Amino acid sequence: QVQLQESGPGLVNPSETLSLTCAVSGGSIGISHWWSWVRQTPGKGLEWIGESHNSGPTFYNPSLKSRVSISLDIPRNQFSLKLTSVTAADTAVYYCARQASYNIDSWGQGMLVSVSS
Amino acid sequence: EIVLTQSPGTLSLSPGERATLSCRASQNVDFNYFAWYQQKPGQAPRLLIYDTSRRATGIPDRFSGSGSGTDFTLTISRLEPEDFAVYYCQQYDSSPPLYTFGQGTKLEIK
Numbered sequence: 182q183v184q185l186q187e188s189g190p191g192l193v194n195p196s197e198t199l200s201l202t203c204a205v206s207g208g209s210i211g212i213s214h215w216w217s218w219v220r221q222t223p224g225k226g227l228e229w230i231g232e233s234h235n236s237g238p239t240f241y242n243p244s245l246k247s248r249v250s251i252s253l254d255i256p257r258n259q260f261s262l263k264l265t266s267v268t269a270a271d272t273a274v275y276y277c278a279r280q281a282s283y284n285i286d287s288w289g290q291g292m293l294v295s296v297s298s
Numbered sequence: 299e300i301v302l303t304q305s306p307g308t309l310s311l312s313p314g315e316r317a318t319l320s321c322r323a324s325q326n327v328d329f330n331y332f333a334w335y336q337q338k339p340g341q342a343p344r345l346l347i348y349d350t351s352r353r354a355t356g357i358p359d360r361f362s363g364s365g366s367g368t369d370f371t372l373t374i375s376r377l378e379p380e381d382f383a384v385y386y387c388q389q390y391d392s393s394p395p396l397y398t399f400g401q402g403t404k405l406e407i408k
Contacts, residue, residue: 219397227343227386229397240395243299276342283390284333285397286354288342 183208185277185289193271193296199264203277203289204257211235211255215280218251218262220273221291228273232280233260267296300325300391302400310408317374319403321387326367331390334363334372337402338383346385347372374405382407 189201203216210216217232231241233251241249245264253260264271272295279287301324311317321334329350335343345354347363350370360375374381387400 226401227388227399229399232395242396243394282348283331283397284345284348284388285335285343286345286348288344291342 183279183287185279185287187275187277187289187292189292189294191292191294193267193294194298195268195296196266199262199267199271199294199296201262201275201277201292201294202259203261204259205279206258208279209255210253210258210260216251216253216260217278217280217285219276219278219285219288221276222273230262230264269296272296299396300327300389300398302387302389302398304385304387304400304403306403307401308404308406310406311377312408313377313379315377317372317377317381317405319372319374319385319405321365321370321372321400323368323370323389327370327389327391329366331392332363332365332370333388335386335388336381336383337386343386377405379407381405 184206186204193199215232215234218230221227231251233239248265250263274291274293276291277289278285303322305320332350334347336346337343351363362373364371384402384404386402
């Protein structure tokens with residue numbers, strides 16, 4: 182059974198870049214599936230950030246597209262999220278996840294990232 | 299962007315009762331692109347139903363999904379104590395690729 186674990190700074194300064202990594206075990210990110218990030222806030226609920234696949238294409242939520250990038254590190258079996266120019270509105274619990282057939286069948290435990298000086 | 303609206307916001311029921319949760323989409327959603335999740339406090343969401351009506355691995359058969367077009371329903375036939383949680387619907391739109399979620403229905407013990 183695949184397991185996912187987020188890691189990274191829990192506090193980021195406004196205007197800086199949020200960087201998170203998701204370590205995957207129990208399955209290879211280089212074989213199949215789309216790998217994604219989702220965030221959750223009390224105000225906006227669950228928000229899909231974007232997805233990437235080992236075959237190349239990466240897609241992002243249009244509302245975040247200008248600030249976000251997702252990349253796969255296949256040798257390390259992990260993938261990452263970078264979100265630039267963060268503000269307090271980016272404070273959220275960030276989940277890494279595995280997508281399967283237009284739904285999300287595996288989730289990390291989630292990581293709270295706060296944006297504050 | 300397809301907007302999902304869930305109702306009711308909060309549903310108060312007792313164990314053993316039947317729960318019916320609704321999700322309405324602002325545009326038609328392909329049945330293959332619709333799912334339901336359960337989330338308990340401090341936990342990540344868990345996939346319950348995919349392709350509108352297929353139960354995910356390990357999900358009890360008291361959970362069922364139905365619907366088409368813009369109206370979808372999650373039914374829990376007889377509530378167990380562990381079913382009290384927040385439930386989210388989700389859809390996928392392919393042009394451009396975008397997943398969106400409903401705002402959630404909180405199922406609480408009456």
